[in-house]
Structures are given as C-alpha cells and as structure tokens.
Amino acid sequence: xxxxxxxxxxxxxxxxxxxxxxxxxxxxxxxxxxxxxxxxxxxxxxxxxxxxxxxxxxxxxxxxxxxxxxxxxxxxxxxxxxxxxxxxxxxxxxxxxxxxxxxxxxxxxxxxxxxxxxxxxxxxxxxxxxxxxxxxxxxxxxxxxxxxxxxxxxxxxxxxxxxxxxxxxxxxxxxxxxxxxxxxxxxxxxxxxxxxxxxxxxxxxxxxxxxxxxxxxxxxxxxxxxxxxxxxxxxxxxxxxxxxxxxxxxxxxxxxxxxxxxxxxxxxxxxxxxxxxxxxxxxxxxxxxxxxxxxxxxxxxxxxxxxxxxxxxxxxxxxxxxxxxxxxxxxxxxxxxxxxxxxxxxxxxxxxxxxxxxxxxxxxxxxxxxxxxxxxxxxxxxxxxxxxxxxxx
Amino acid sequence: xxxxxxxxxxxxxxxxxxxxxxxxxxxxxxxxxxxxxxxxxxxxxxxxxxxxxxxxxxxxxxxxxxxxxxxxxxxxxxxxxxxxxxxxxxxxxxxxxxxxxxxxxxxxxxxxxxxxxxxxxxxxxxxxxxxxxxxxxxxxxxxxxxxxxxxxxxxxxxxxxxxxxxxxxxxxxxxxxxxxxxxxxxxxxxxxxxxxxxxxxxxxxxxxxxxxxxxxxxxxxxxxxxxxxxxxxxxxxxxxxxxxxxxxxxxxxxxxxxxx
Numbered sequence: 001x002x003x004x005x006x007x008x009x010x011x012x013x014x015x016x017x018x019x020x021x022x023x024x025x026x027x028x029x030x031x032x033x034x035x036x037x038x039x040x041x042x043x044x045x046x047x048x049x050x051x052x053x054x055x056x057x058x059x060x061x062x063x064x065x066x067x068x069x070x071x072x073x074x075x076x077x078x079x080x081x082x083x084x085x086x087x088x089x090x091x092x093x094x095x096x097x098x099x100x101x102x103x104x105x106x107x108x109x110x111x112x113x114x115x116x117x118x119x120x121x122x123x124x125x126x127x128x129x130x131x132x133x134x135x136x137x138x139x140x141x142x143x144x145x146x147x148x149x150x151x152x153x154x155x156x157x158x159x160x161x162x163x164x165x166x167x168x169x170x171x172x173x174x175x176x177x178x179x180x181x182x183x184x185x186x187x188x189x190x191x192x193x194x195x196x197x198x199x200x201x202x203x204x205x206x207x208x209x210x211x212x213x214x215x216x217x218x219x220x221x222x223x224x225x226x227x228x229x230x231x232x233x234x235x236x237x238x239x240x241x242x243x244x245x246x247x248x249x250x251x252x253x254x255x256x257x258x259x260x261x262x263x264x265x266x267x268x269x270x271x272x273x274x275x276x277x278x279x280x281x282x283x284x285x286x287x288x289x290x291x292x293x294x295x296x297x298x299x300x301x302x303x304x305x306x307x308x309x310x311x312x313x314x315x316x317x318x319x320x321x322x323x324x325x326x327x328x329x330x331x332x333x334x335x336x337x338x339x340x341x342x343x344x345x346x347x348x349x350x351x352x353x354x355x356x357x358x359x360x361x362x363x364x365x366x367x368x369x370x371x372x373x374x375x376x377x378x379x380x381x382x383x384x385x386x387x388x389x390x391x392x393x
Numbered sequence: 394x395x396x397x398x399x400x401x402x403x404x405x406x407x408x409x410x411x412x413x414x415x416x417x418x419x420x421x422x423x424x425x426x427x428x429x430x431x432x433x434x435x436x437x438x439x440x441x442x443x444x445x446x447x448x449x450x451x452x453x454x455x456x457x458x459x460x461x462x463x464x465x466x467x468x469x470x471x472x473x474x475x476x477x478x479x480x481x482x483x484x485x486x487x488x489x490x491x492x493x494x495x496x497x498x499x500x501x502x503x504x505x506x507x508x509x510x511x512x513x514x515x516x517x518x519x520x521x522x523x524x525x526x527x528x529x530x531x532x533x534x535x536x537x538x539x540x541x542x543x544x545x546x547x548x549x550x551x552x553x554x555x556x557x558x559x560x561x562x563x564x565x566x567x568x569x570x571x572x573x574x575x576x577x578x579x580x581x582x583x584x585x586x587x588x589x590x591x592x593x594x595x596x597x598x599x600x601x602x603x604x605x606x607x608x609x610x611x612x613x614x615x616x617x618x619x620x621x622x623x624x625x626x627x628x629x630x631x632x633x634x635x636x637x638x639x640x641x642x643x644x645x646x647x648x649x650x651x652x653x
Contacts (some may be wrong), residue, residue, distance in 0.1 A: 231606055232610075233617070235609075235610075255606050256606060257606050257607065257610040278606055278607075279604065279606040279607025279609070279610050280607065280610070300434065300437060300603075302603075302604040302606070302607035322434055348568070352575040353611045353613075354571050354575075354579040354583040354611070354613075355568060355571050355583075356608060356610070357597065357600075358564055358567065358568055358571075358593075359600055359604055359607065360440065360444075360596060360599075360600065360603075360604070361593065362444070362560055362561055363561050363565050363568065364564070364568075366561070
C-alpha cells in the first residue's frame with residue numbers, strides 16, 4: 001500500500017533522511033514548511049518527495065544534497081540552498097544517478113555549485129525549476145542543469161541564471177529543451193557537447209557570456225529561440241562548431257556582438273531567422289560547406305555576413321537584407337539585382353581589428369562600393385541572387 | 394553683437410537660402426520615411442547624410458556668406474563696434490540659421506511619422522545634436538579660411554579641400570596607417586586619431602548608439618573602456634565642444650589683429 005509520511009520540524013520525523021529510511025517503495029514524503037539542515041540525502045527507492053510551501057533544505061556548504069539512485073523518483077516543490085563547492089567532486093543540489101523515469105519539478109535552487117545533475121539517467125523530466133546562482137568566476141562555479149550520458153530527457157520551463165553554463169549536455173541524445181529562460185550566465189546559456197538528435201525550441205538566452213554553444217553534435221533542431229544581448233569580445237548568440245545536418249529556423253538574434261559564429265559546420269538549413277542589430281549577423285570561419293540560408297531577415301546589422309576565405313560553398317537565396325539597394329521592376333517581390341552580403345570592410349576588420357572605428361565612414365563606403373561592383377577580395381559567387389524586397393514572415 | 398546676429402540671421406532668411414536648405418531637409422526627411430516607413434532604418438541613412446552633407450553645406454555657406462557680406466563688414470568696421478562682436482555676430486547668425494533649418498527640416502517629418510512613439514528617439518536626438526555641432530564647427534572653420542584669404546577663389550578652394558580632406562582623405566590615411574602598423578597595439582592610436590577629425594568624432598558618437606554590439610567585438614581594454622562605458626560619450630562630446638570653441642577663438646583672435 002502506498003502511504004504518505006509527513007515530515008516537519010515539530011513532528012516525530014524531523015529529517016528527510018529518516019523519512020526516506022522508514023518509507024517503503026512508492027510512498028510519498030510530505031515535507032512541511034521549515035528549514036532542514038541536511039546533506040547527502042540518498043534516495044534509493046521509488047519515492048515522491050513533495051514539499052509544502054517550499055520547505056528549505058540547507059546544505060550548509062557541506063556537499064551534495066540529494067542523490068537519486070532509484071527509478072521512478074519525483075521531487076516536487078523544494079527550496080534547496082548552500083550546496084558545497086569542491087574542485088574534485090561536482091557537488092550538485094540534486095543528482096540523479098543511473099535512474100529512469102525521474103521527475104524534478106517546481107524546485108528552487110540558490111547558492112549552488114551544480115544545480116540538477118543527471119548522470120546516465122534516461123527518460124526523465126526536469127520541469128518548471130528555478131535556479132539562481134551567484135557565480136563570479138568560471139573555474140569555481142558549476143552548471144545549472146547538467147546532462148551527462150542521459151537520453152530522452154525533457155527540460156521544460158526552467159529558469160536558470162547566474163551559473164557557469166545554464167544548461168549543459170554532454171553525450172546526451174534525443175533531449176528536448178523547451179521554453180526555458182537562461183540568462184546572465186558566465187559562460188553559455190546552453191551548451192551541447194557530443195550530443196545528437198536534440199531539439200530546443202522557444203527558449204530565451206539573454207546576456208550570457210555567449211548564448212548557445214553547439215559543438216561536435218549532429219542533427220540538432222533549433223527552433224524559435226531568442227538570443228539577445230550577448231555582448232563582448234568573444235560573445236555570440238550562437239556558436240556552431242563541427243555541427244552537421246542541423247536545422248535552425250524561426251530564431252531571433254538581436255543585439256549580439258556576433259549573431260551566429262560558424263566553424264566547420266555542414267549541411268545546415270537556416271530558415272526564417274531574424275538577425276536584428278547585431279555586430280556581425282553571421283560570421284563564417286571556414287570549413288563550412290553546403291549550408292543554406294533562405295527566408296531570413298537581416299536587419300540593421302553592422303555586418304551581415306563575414307567570411308575569412310575566398311571560397312564559398314554555401315547558398316544564400318531569398319533573404320531580406322535591410323542594406324539592399326536594388327530595385328524590383330517586374331514587381332514580383334524579388335530584387336532584380338543580386339545582393340552581395342560580404343563587405344570588403346569586414347575583411348579589413350578581420351585582418352586589422354582596430355579599423356572597426358572607421359565603420360560607416362564615407363571612405364569605407366566608397367571602397368565597399370567599388371568592391372561590390374567588381375569583387376576582388378570577396379568570393380564572387382557569394383551573393384543572394386533573389387533578395388526579397390519585403391521582410392520574410 | 395546681438396544686433397548683428399539678428400541682422401545676419403534675418404538677412405539669411407530674406408535671401409531664401411535658409412528656406413532652400415530647410416526645404417531640402419524637409420523633403421529629404423519625408424522621402425526617406427515614405428520610402429522606408431521604418432524610423433530605425435531612416436536614422437541610419439540619415440547618419441550618412443548628416444556626416445557628409447552637413448559639413449559640406451556649412452563650409453560652402455560660411456565661405457560664401459563671408460565673402461558676400463564683406464562690404465557690409467567693412468562698413469561696420471568703420472563704426473565704433475567691437476570687432477569680436479561683428480564677427481561673432483555674423484558667425485552666430487549663419488551657424489544659427491543653418492542649425493535651425495537642419496533641426497526643423499529633419500525634425501518635422503520624423504515627428505509626424507511617430508518618432509515619439511518609436512524607441513529611435515534617442516538615436517535621432519543624438520543625430521541632430523551632432524548635426525548642429527558639425528554645422529557650428531564647419532561654419533567656424535570656413536569663416537577662418539575666408540578671413541585669412543582675401544582671394545575668393547583661393548578661399549573657396551581651401552574650404553572645399555578642407556571638407557574633402559576631413560570627410561574622405563583623412564579616413565583613407567587613417568586606414569592605411571592602421572594597416573601598415575597592424576603589428577603594433579593600435580587601439581589608443583585609433584581612438585586618438587578619430588578625435589582629431591570632427592567628422593570621425595561625430596561618427597564615433599553615433600556608432601556608440603547604432604553599432605555598439607560590433608564595437609565591443611574587438612579585444613582590447615582601451616576600446617572596452619571607451620565604448621563599453623559612458624566614457625566614450627562624454628569624451629566625444631567634450632572633444633566636439635573643443636572643436637567648436639577653438640575655431641571661434643581663432644576667428645576672434647585673427648579678426649582683432651587683421652588689417653582691413
């Protein structure tokens with residue numbers, strides 16, 4: 001029989017560890033409001049830990065707080081603070097180890113090292129949690145939500161801020177990341193490493209060291225996300241490194257130093273994205289082949305596209321460019337003159353970065369114009385033959 | 394001085410040049426907004442115009458006015474009026490009427506097209522302020538040229554050359570030096586070099602608003618401090634004020650010594 005065990009500071013049962021010890025499988029532990037100074041709580045049977053009015057679990061910086069080593073565990077409505085910091089062990093507020101069908105929801109984490117750490121755990125859900133870190137340096141801070149060898153996990157409606165990486169995936173396939181907000185993190189809002197077939201949609205990444213880094217991964221779908229205000233010398237909305245066969249559509253990149261930084265990425269479809277007021281909308285660093293850019297809006301970026309080589313194997317077709325100055329005599333909505341998105345000036349800036357102070361000067365405009373008329377330094381096949389006259393929807 | 398200022402100002406308005414200038418900006422503003430229907434894009438186009446056209450018009454107009462009213466100036470000089478009042482009055486009359494035409498000519502269409510509801514209002518105000526500064530600076534510079542050259546053709550030549558130098562050639566030399574010396578740390582140099590040209594200075598000021606995300610892409614502590622904080626804005630405005638005061642001071646100084 002399933003039963004409910006109540007834990008509160010004034011009850012017979014004062015600690016969560018004791019509660020877990022006496023509970024039998026599939027019981028519910030109802031944790032009442034209060035402060036519980038505990039750490040290393042080990043949950044080794046299928047239980048539901050249900051917090052009432054956000055009871056506080058204070059780890060007093062001693063180490064890990066909750067470790068789940070059993071399948072079918074639910075954690076709901078806890079407020080966990082003061083996770084210990086260690087340079088040898090990744091202490092986490094909640095760690096799930098080799099378990100299936102877990103559900104972690106409505107949890108609030110503060111003053112943490114690592115937040116929710118999923119280790120070789122599949123088929124779970126991390127839902128509606130709030131992780132608020134106070135990280136200052138990259139070397140002694142942890143990640144908000146970390147997935148390591150964890151497949152088929154759903155990460156939904158979480159708020160992560162002020163940690164190192166907001167959400168970090170390593171060797172984790174088929175993960176779905178939706179509706180999260182990852183802001184003010186030291187390094188990346190979302191970080192993929194060696195993870196394939198993942199999907200992330202409708203997330204917001206704002207004011208991180210860099211928005212999203214997608215590295216060494218295949219078949220990732222990135223849809224409807226917002227990347228904003230990732231400013232700085234090595235900051236970008238999205239970094240793609242060694243990414244193949246991905247789809248990037250319906251995203252908004254706004255006011256980033258670099259909208260998308262692409263390196264060694266092939267066969268990616270960029271569709272219906274909005275690039276607004278970025279320094280560089282798309283910076284292509286080399287070894288990028290067979291990518292397609294179509295139906296995107298490039299609006300008021302300082303540079304639309306930047307290349308560092310004369311080789312081009314990517315297709316630009318039917319995008320809207322706010323810098324386009326051509327005309328449309330046959331009124332079919334497509335400009336009659338091709339648009340060249342790479343300016344000579346972006347080459348000069350790549351070579352001598354200080355020349356950025358000459359941005360938008362008349363002299364630069366004249367040089368860019370002459371390059372536009374007869375391309376010498378920019379790839380001459382790099383053009384949008386069918387630039388749109390109106391913004392793509 | 395105020396009387397002479399008033400006289401110059403009304404003289405310009407009566408001569409219709411101010412109207413032409415005003416109408417030009419009015420039409421420009423309307424056409425820009427009509428074609429784009431997008432205030433943010435129009436602000437970018439406008440920036441190019443302000444940076445190129447405003448100095449040119451200020452220079453040409455200043456030289457022209459000075460030479461044209463030379464006889465009147467000589468008549469005034471025979472009166473018991475301080476020299477500084479005569480020249481300052483004339484200068485402020487010209488610069489004031491040009492600035493007014495610019496601000497009203499561009500302001501009216503933008504206000505009518507819902508500038509106050511758009512978030513581009515700060516960019517636009519900055520644009521008008523730099524435009525006003527550029528008018529003052531280049532009118533003052535052209536007055537200086539005209540005062541130092543009795544020969545009209547020479548004066549015009551120098552004035553146009555000055556504009557050409559500051560608008561185009563300076564940036565060319567600047568770019569060349571950056572590329573040639575790219576092995577060296579150049580961030581302080583490039584900032585200082587842009588301070589020495591009022592057109593570059595105004596451009597920097599506008600870039601601070603429009604392209605801040607690109608400017609922050611450069612790795613360098615000096616750049617970061619300049620562009621990332623309010624320091625850049627304050628320093629640029631201070632330099633613009635200096636650029637306005639220095640030619641005016643020279644104008645007063647030379648006019649006092651000059652033998653007419």
